[in-house]
Amino acid sequence: MSAPQYPHVDETVIQRAREILGRELALFRERTPRSAQWLVDAERRMPGGVPMAWMRSLYRHAPVVAVRGSGSKFEDLDGNVYVDFNACDLAMPAGFAPEPIVRAIHDQALLGNHFLLPTTDAVEVCRLLTERFGLPKWQFTLSATGANTDAIRIARVATGRSTVLVFDGKYHGHLDQTLWSRSDDGGMEGDLTGLDPSTAQTTDVLPYNDPEALRARLARGDVAAVLVESALTNCGLVLPSPEFVTSLNTDVRAAGAVLIVDETHVQFAVHGGGTIAFGLEPDMLTGGKGIGGGVPIGVIGMTDQIADVVGANRDHDPGLFETGDSHGLAVGGTLYANALSMAAARVGLAEIFTPAAGSRVETLGQQLQTGLQRQVDRVGLPWTIDRLGGRIQFRLTPQAPRNGAESFASLVLPLADARKVFLLNRGVWDAIATAGPSVSYAIDEADVDAYIATSGEFLDALTR
Ligand SMILES: Cc1ncc(COP(=O)(O)O)c(C=O)c1O
Structure with a gap:
C-alpha cells in the first residue's frame, strides 16, 4: 500500500473534501452559465478562452467573467456578487474602483498618460516610499517581476558577479533567473517550462531560515544578490526567524553581495512590510502589485551606494556611442514610470495604504483569525489559524513550517x-x-x- 499523500490530515476529512468539491463544482456550473458560454466563444480568439493563459489554471473551477467591482465586492457575467479575500493575489488590495485612484487616473489622463519624461508626482511617490520602507532612493518599473529583473542586473553591476541566491518556497515573478528549485537528487529543476536552461547555472536555491546554509553558500564568493521575501507567502506562510534576519543583515554584505528584499506581498x-516588522536592512527592496490601486507599477528602493551605481551606469542607445561612452545598465522600459502609474501610486500611498488603514487591516486580521480559530475548534479539528497582519493561513500541522519544503508539505490541495x-x-x-x-x-x-460564517458552514460539511 502506498503512503498517504497527506499524512497529517485524517483520511476521512480528505475524502469529504473531495466529495464536497465534486458537489460544489456542479453547483458552480449551474450558477455560471453565461461565463461558461463566454469562455467557449472566446476560445476562437484566445488559447483557453482567456487573455492570459494563467487565468485558466489559477483556480480549480473555470474562471468567471468579471463585469464590475466596487470596494470589497465584484460581480460576474451571471450577476453573482462576491466579497473578495484574494485581492487578485495582492494586485488589488485597495479594493475595486477606489475613489482616490479613480480620481487620480481621471485627472492625469486629461493631462496625458505618459511623456517618457519625469512628472512631478515621481518625487512625492519616492518620499512616501522612503517614509514607509526607509530606503532613500527609488526607480520604477511596471510590475514586481520587472522590479526583480532590474534589481538583479543592478546587483550584478554593483558586485561584478553573476549568481543569484533565492530560497525554497519563493516566487519572485516570471523571470527565468528565479524560476528554479532543487530537485530531490540535488539538481536544478525548472518551476515552469520555457526557461533558458543556462540561467540555472547562475541561480542557487537554499532552504529558508537556514543561516548556516546561507553562510556556506556565500563563502564561495560568486554571489551578486540574495533575493528573499520578507516572509514566504507563495507556499502558505513562513515567517523569518530572528537568526535568519540577523544572517541576512550581516552575512550577505560581509560576503560582498547585495541583499534584495521582495516586499511585493508582505507590504499589504x-x-x-516585513522590512520594518522584522528589522531587515536591505540594499534594495522590490515591490509592485497593488501600490497603484491596479494601475501597473513596480518599485525598486535602494541605498545611496546602490543609487550611485545606477547613476554612474546610464543606458545609451546601442550603436550611438561617442568616444569614451561605455555600455550602461540594462534597466528601464518606455512605459516605466509613466505619469498615470505615478499619479495612482501617489494617492495609493498617501490616501489608501496609510498607517491608520494598516492598523485597521491588522485589527480585522485579528478578528478573522479569532473567528476562524473558534470555528475550527468548534468542529474539533486540530488546526491552527496563523496570521501575519491581515494575512491568514490555515495550518494543518502541529508545528509552524520553517521553510518552503515544510510549508508545501503541509498544504492539502483537496481541502x-x-x-x-x-x-x-x-x-x-x-x-x-x-495562500x-x-x-x-x-x-x-x-x-x-x-468569511467566518461561510467557513463555519464549510467546516460543518467537512466533519458532519
Ligand atoms: C513575492 C512576489 N514577488 C514578485 C511577484 C511578481 O509579481 P507580478 O506578477 O505582479 O510581476 C509575485 C507575484 O505573485 C510575488 O508573490
Missing part, C-alpha cells in the same frame, strides 16, 4: 480546492490554493463576519 499584510468552491458558491471569493484569505484595505467587519 503589514504596514512597512483548499473544496473550500474555494464552497465559499465561491456562497458569495465569498477565497484566496488561491497556496489563506487576505484582509484588503477595502474589507470591513461585515465582510470578515461573512
Whole structure:
C-alpha cells in the first residue's frame, strides 16, 4: 500500500473534501452559465478562452467573467456578487474602483498618460516610499517581476558577479533567473517550462531560515544578490526567524553581495512590510502589485551606494556611442514610470495604504483569525489559524513550517480546492490554493463576519 499523500490530515476529512468539491463544482456550473458560454466563444480568439493563459489554471473551477467591482465586492457575467479575500493575489488590495485612484487616473489622463519624461508626482511617490520602507532612493518599473529583473542586473553591476541566491518556497515573478528549485537528487529543476536552461547555472536555491546554509553558500564568493521575501507567502506562510534576519543583515554584505528584499506581498499584510516588522536592512527592496490601486507599477528602493551605481551606469542607445561612452545598465522600459502609474501610486500611498488603514487591516486580521480559530475548534479539528497582519493561513500541522519544503508539505490541495468552491458558491471569493484569505484595505467587519460564517458552514460539511 502506498503512503498517504497527506499524512497529517485524517483520511476521512480528505475524502469529504473531495466529495464536497465534486458537489460544489456542479453547483458552480449551474450558477455560471453565461461565463461558461463566454469562455467557449472566446476560445476562437484566445488559447483557453482567456487573455492570459494563467487565468485558466489559477483556480480549480473555470474562471468567471468579471463585469464590475466596487470596494470589497465584484460581480460576474451571471450577476453573482462576491466579497473578495484574494485581492487578485495582492494586485488589488485597495479594493475595486477606489475613489482616490479613480480620481487620480481621471485627472492625469486629461493631462496625458505618459511623456517618457519625469512628472512631478515621481518625487512625492519616492518620499512616501522612503517614509514607509526607509530606503532613500527609488526607480520604477511596471510590475514586481520587472522590479526583480532590474534589481538583479543592478546587483550584478554593483558586485561584478553573476549568481543569484533565492530560497525554497519563493516566487519572485516570471523571470527565468528565479524560476528554479532543487530537485530531490540535488539538481536544478525548472518551476515552469520555457526557461533558458543556462540561467540555472547562475541561480542557487537554499532552504529558508537556514543561516548556516546561507553562510556556506556565500563563502564561495560568486554571489551578486540574495533575493528573499520578507516572509514566504507563495507556499502558505513562513515567517523569518530572528537568526535568519540577523544572517541576512550581516552575512550577505560581509560576503560582498547585495541583499534584495521582495516586499511585493508582505507590504499589504503589514504596514512597512516585513522590512520594518522584522528589522531587515536591505540594499534594495522590490515591490509592485497593488501600490497603484491596479494601475501597473513596480518599485525598486535602494541605498545611496546602490543609487550611485545606477547613476554612474546610464543606458545609451546601442550603436550611438561617442568616444569614451561605455555600455550602461540594462534597466528601464518606455512605459516605466509613466505619469498615470505615478499619479495612482501617489494617492495609493498617501490616501489608501496609510498607517491608520494598516492598523485597521491588522485589527480585522485579528478578528478573522479569532473567528476562524473558534470555528475550527468548534468542529474539533486540530488546526491552527496563523496570521501575519491581515494575512491568514490555515495550518494543518502541529508545528509552524520553517521553510518552503515544510510549508508545501503541509498544504492539502483537496481541502483548499473544496473550500474555494464552497465559499465561491456562497458569495465569498477565497484566496488561491497556496495562500489563506487576505484582509484588503477595502474589507470591513461585515465582510470578515461573512468569511467566518461561510467557513463555519464549510467546516460543518467537512466533519458532519
Ligand atoms: C513575492 C512576489 N514577488 C514578485 C511577484 C511578481 O509579481 P507580478 O506578477 O505582479 O510581476 C509575485 C507575484 O505573485 C510575488 O508573490
